[in-house]
Amino acid sequence: MNQDRLSLTFGALADPTRRAILQRLTKGEKTVAELAKPFMNEMSAPAITKHLRVLVKAGLISKGRKAQWRPCKIEKEALKEVANWMDQYSQFWEESFDRLDESLKKMTMKKGNKNGRKK
């Protein structure tokens, strides 16, 4: 797997546990212990730590450095890069809708011409 930034981000998002961790952080900062809690029955602590490390490496989350605790939080930049990348495809969809619209118009016009044609 290539290690450019966008590839790292997509790679990090290619796992349901990591996406679930990210989603939990949309509700605010959380300690590693808080984040790990819902997954403790399914996986080991080192497995969760590894997932967090992948998210940090991809720039999707960061760990703060407060005296008593190190809360994790979302870093929006990496997500924005994904959103920007996606944008080129939303444009593509809109274009294909436009094309469909144009085809329908042509079909309607043809139908109109046909109906208006003298027999």
Place this chain on the structure above:
Amino acid sequence: MNQDRLSLTFGALADPTRRAILQRLTKGEKTVAELAKPFMNEMSAPAITKHLRVLVKAGLISKGRKAQWRPCKIEKEALKEVANWMDQYSQFWEESFDRLDESLKKMTMKKGNKNGRKK
């Protein structure tokens, strides 16, 4: 890597060659040979075939079955799923802007009250 659909899609997007192939397909259907052309100097034909297989497996592209050729084309559904998944985060950004807006309003109100207080 987990094999659920969204993970497969993100995994397939986690590579610059595969993203480049996908982007080339936004301009219309292309045969495997046409798609492979710009990458032939950098990688082997089997490597390109493997990338295409990953994209097909993730549902991002499909191969048609015409008599003379098998053109590849984008399948929009998988990309739309990514866009839908992203949506929850765009909402999150808007919310954080709203919160900032609210904090600024409160600060302005407090300042107003302070200035209006009798001494």
